[in-house]
Amino acid sequence: MILGAPLVTTILDRARDPQGIATTRAQCLSLASTCQQVTNGAVGDVIVSASLTLQPRTLIYQLSTYIPDCLKVQTVRDLSNRELSWIEGGVNELAQINLSWIFQVANQPRCWTTAGRDLLILYPGVNTLTTVTVVYTQITPALLNENNDSTVVANETDYAVMTLTELLLLLKARDYAAVAPALKRYQEQVSMLKAQEK
Amino acid sequence: MKADVLALVATLSNGQADQSLASSFYDDLVSVQDGWHTTATPIKFTANTSTVALPGKLLTLLQLIYDNDVISQLSLRELESIKYGWRSVGGRPISYTFQAESAKFVEVFPVPQTTSPAIIPVHGLPAGQDYTPGNGIAIYDQQVTDILPYLNLPFALKILEREYSRESDHMSMDFAAAAGSLGDTLLEMLRIDGADRAAD
Numbered sequence: 001m002i003l004g005a006p007l008v009t010t011i012l013d014r015a016r017d018p019q020g021i022a023t024t025r026a027q028c029l030s031l032a033s034t035c036q037q038v039t040n041g042a043v044g045d046v047i048v049s050a051s052l053t054l055q056p057r058t059l060i061y062q063l064s065t066y067i068p069d070c071l072k073v074q075t076v077r078d079l080s081n082r083e084l085s086w087i088e089g090g091v092n093e094l095a096q097i098n099l100s101w102i103f104q105v106a107n108q109p110r111c112w113t114t115a116g117r118d119l120l121i122l123y124p125g126v127n128t129l130t131t132v133t134v135v136y137t138q139i140t141p142a143l144l145n146e147n148n149d150s151t152v153v154a155n156e157t158d159y160a161v162m163t164l165t166e167l168l169l170l171l172k173a174r175d176y177a178a179v180a181p182a183l184k185r186y187q188e189q190v191s192m193l194k195a196q197e198k
Numbered sequence: 199m200k201a202d203v204l205a206l207v208a209t210l211s212n213g214q215a216d217q218s219l220a221s222s223f224y225d226d227l228v229s230v231q232d233g234w235h236t237t238a239t240p241i242k243f244t245a246n247t248s249t250v251a252l253p254g255k256l257l258t259l260l261q262l263i264y265d266n267d268v269i270s271q272l273s274l275r276e277l278e279s280i281k282y283g284w285r286s287v288g289g290r291p292i293s294y295t296f297q298a299e300s301a302k303f304v305e306v307f308p309v310p311q312t313t314s315p316a317i318i319p320v321h322g323l324p325a326g327q328d329y330t331p332g333n334g335i336a337i338y339d340q341q342v343t344d345i346l347p348y349l350n351l352p353f354a355l356k357i358l359e360r361e362y363s364r365e366s367d368h369m370s371m372d373f374a375a376a377a378g379s380l381g382d383t384l385l386e387m388l389r390i391d392g393a394d395r396a397a398d
Contacts (some may be wrong), residue, residue, distance in 0.1 A: 007384075027209055030209075034206070035351070037351075041388045042384075042388060057326060058323050058326025059326065060238045060337075061324055065347065090260075091260055091261045091337055095261065100267050102335065103329075115260055115261075116234055117233070117234045118234070119236045119238065139348055171210065171373070174370070174373060176372050176373075178374055180377050183383065187383065
């Protein structure tokens with residue numbers, strides 16, 4: 001975690017614009033906020049959970065409606081805190097399991113999958129109201145004020161956020177010679193962060 | 199949101215990008231980037247009519263369901279090999295084809311004998327609790343106005359790729375290539391990856 005002000009100062013120094021002439025501090029903070037969201041989406045640093053109330057005979061849930069800050073579902077747990085099985089093949093694999101999958105009901109769901117990034121499917125459905133816990137990568141909150149807001153990703157991920165923001169500033173400044181090495185550095189940082197044990 | 203993406207485009211282009219063209223590029227990109235914005239909505243089957251209209255915002259149909267069952271996509275040749283006069287056969291639809299149909303229409307086989315009843319959305323879940331048997335459900339990628347918020351940056355970069363590769367007073371193939379490459383990299387990083395599911 002790093003406060004907005006030193007984050008912006010470091011990024012502008014790395015982009016060789018310490019006075020914030022080509023890119024103002026406010027613009028830099030806004031870009032860093034976006035880069036934090038994207039980087040967290042790639043490495044999955046900030047993971048939170050939320051309860052989802054399952055409606056009777058309903059298997060499909062629009063994530064942008066029920067869990068608006070969900071970037072990527074990691075797992076789903078039932079009332080007993082057991083992980084539901086993940087169906088990797090999505091709706092096609094569900095159809096192979098059961099052609100009538102969409103109308104199957106039981107006491108508790110046993111598995112989950114997604115269709116695209118916005119639909120969560122819990123199979124089978126339930127007959128009565130019940131809840132599950134959805135564990136997901138969160139869309140990180142925006143950085144609005146450099147003196148009050150800090151990044152929320154882990155310290156080692158801050159470097160990747162800085163690299164991506166620096167990359168955008170170099171691109172903005174048309175410094176193409178520096179863009180390719182910065183992109184390579186960012187990809188290496190993300191690969192290393194994803195490979196780390198969490 | 200679209201406004202956020204266009205603001206990012208203006209920032210990264212130092213104000214050079216044409217905003218009305220950027221808006222068109224945004225709409226184009228939303229219609230070609232599938233796998234992100236999905237939804238499920240009921241669709242209506244009409245008695246003795248093989249043609250079924252799909253939702254207007256549909257981009258890619260992922261699965262089509264009639265009554266309780268998933269129905270399969272077949273080609274025209276496959277349908278003809280099943281029965282030469284397949285359009286005259288009535289019964290419960292088990293398959294559909296896109297071929298020889300207008301966009302956003304499919305033709306089902308056999309032809310349904312009953313019209314889908316109306317769905318009354320008491321609970322606001324027409325594809326769930328409010329679903330009435332005899333209807334269909336389409337699960338599909340849809341065209342949206344506002345994309346998911348974490349896609350703002352990759353989409354802005356892809357718009358810049360198009361903006362700077364067209365003929366203009368600020369055309370720059372180097373910038374376009376760099377922006378496009380970064381946009382593609384970020385989109386790929388954000389796609390669902392089975393390897394990073396949370397372990398027990």
